Amino acid sequence: MRNRLKVLCAGALLLACATSWAAAQVLVVGLFPGAAVLNVDGQRKLVRVGQTGPGGVVVVSADSRGAVLRVDGVERAYSLSREYSEGFAEPSTRQLSIAKGIGGHYWVAGSVNGHPLQFLVDTGATSVALNDGHARRLGIDYRVVGRPLQVSTASGTVRGWRVNLNSVKVGTLEVLGVEAVVLEGGSPSDALLGMSFLSRVGWRVEQDLLVLESKH
Known part of the structure; x- marks a missing residue:
C-alpha cells in the first residue's frame, strides 16, 4: 500500500512538473x-x-x-x-524592440509610402521630419501637395511644408495617414520618427530598449 502511495505521489509530482513546463511561454x-x-x-x-x-x-x-x-x-x-x-x-499585439545605438540614439529601418527609409527615433519631434533630399527619394512633391510653414531649428528659421504620408511602417507596425514636415535643405540629416507616428502606437523604454507596440 505504501509503495503504491509513493508511486501515485511521484506520478502526481511528475504531472505537476509537466504541466508547469508545458505552460512556460x-x-x-x-x-x-x-x-x-x-x-x-x-x-x-x-x-x-x-x-x-x-x-x-x-x-x-x-x-x-x-x-x-x-x-x-x-x-x-x-x-x-x-x-x-x-x-x-500568437499575441494579437505587435511589438518592436529597438536597441540603443551610437550616441545613445535609437535607429530603426522602416518605410514611407512603401519606400525604404532609415529613421532616427525622436520623441521630442512633434512630427515625422524629412529634408528635401528624403522627399525627392520618396517621390513626394512637397511644394505641390504640402502647406508652407516656418520651422525654428537649432540653425535658425527655415522654410518647411506640412504633408500627409500615406503610410509609415517600422517592423510590423504600420500607421496610415501620418503627418510629416519636409524642411528645405539638408536638415534634418536623418529622417526623424516623431510623435505624429509614435503617439499612434504605444511606446516605452525598458533598460536600453525602446519598445514600440501596436494599439488595439
Whole structure:
C-alpha cells in the first residue's frame, strides 16, 4: 500500500512538473548581433550571448536572423516571435524592440509610402521630419501637395511644408495617414520618427530598449 502511495505521489509530482513546463511561454521578441530580447511568461529582458535570462533561459547564439536558446537543458533555434510552447496562440499585439545605438540614439529601418527609409527615433519631434533630399527619394512633391510653414531649428528659421504620408511602417507596425514636415535643405540629416507616428502606437523604454507596440 505504501509503495503504491509513493508511486501515485511521484506520478502526481511528475504531472505537476509537466504541466508547469508545458505552460512556460518563451518568445524571442527582438534580435540583435550577439543579443536577443526574450519574453518568458511575460517577463521581458535583453539577454546577451552566454547570459541567462528569465526562467533560466540561456542565449547560446543570436544575430538578426534568429537565436539559439537553451531551455531546460535543450538547445533549439528560434526565429522572431516564435513560441517555445505551441499551446499558446500568437499575441494579437505587435511589438518592436529597438536597441540603443551610437550616441545613445535609437535607429530603426522602416518605410514611407512603401519606400525604404532609415529613421532616427525622436520623441521630442512633434512630427515625422524629412529634408528635401528624403522627399525627392520618396517621390513626394512637397511644394505641390504640402502647406508652407516656418520651422525654428537649432540653425535658425527655415522654410518647411506640412504633408500627409500615406503610410509609415517600422517592423510590423504600420500607421496610415501620418503627418510629416519636409524642411528645405539638408536638415534634418536623418529622417526623424516623431510623435505624429509614435503617439499612434504605444511606446516605452525598458533598460536600453525602446519598445514600440501596436494599439488595439
